[in-house]
Amino acid sequence: MEFGSADLFRKAIRAHAVKHMRAVKFKKNDANRVMAVYEGKGCKWFVYASWLGDRKAFKIKSLVDEQICVMSFKNKFVNSKMINEKYVGQ
Template sequence: MQNPVFRLGMVFGSVDVFRKAVRAHAVKHRRLVKFKKNDRDGIMAVCKAECCEWFVFASWLGDHKTFKIKSLNDKHTCAMSFKNRFVSSKHIAEKYVGQWRENLD
């Protein structure tokens, strides 16, 4: 989850896990990403840069237990951004709490 690499057919156990992976990917690659379609059937995440065609779309399989990447373009053509609203206190806590517990100094 620190550096997710998206592939066609990749499956997730829930929408939340997928959204978390997209956020982690955006932070890791220093890109601004937004969720476009967010209904019961699927979610489209796109790059916020107008010139960039990066996107990932995932939706439920028929069993509604498996959330699967159905299409994507994983090449960003935009420039990196050094501002990212996904770097929240929650994200930082999840990423570093293990290290901080092991090394209190």
């Protein structure tokens, strides 16, 4: 999957974390690469994305989609900004 920028990728990860009720942490997080992991113990889920030089796109390079972690009811990504972006106009 490709994204137009690292910010769009981070936004998609935040939306995924909220939807699946998981606590996500960005381990490698700069302009050229982003790695996100679940914060729970024993969780193997992670996603890694970086720039493709030839196509000028931010692309997922690695994904381990094992969601065996417990749900988290405290999510730092659920804030007034996210609620405003999602529900304004409804």
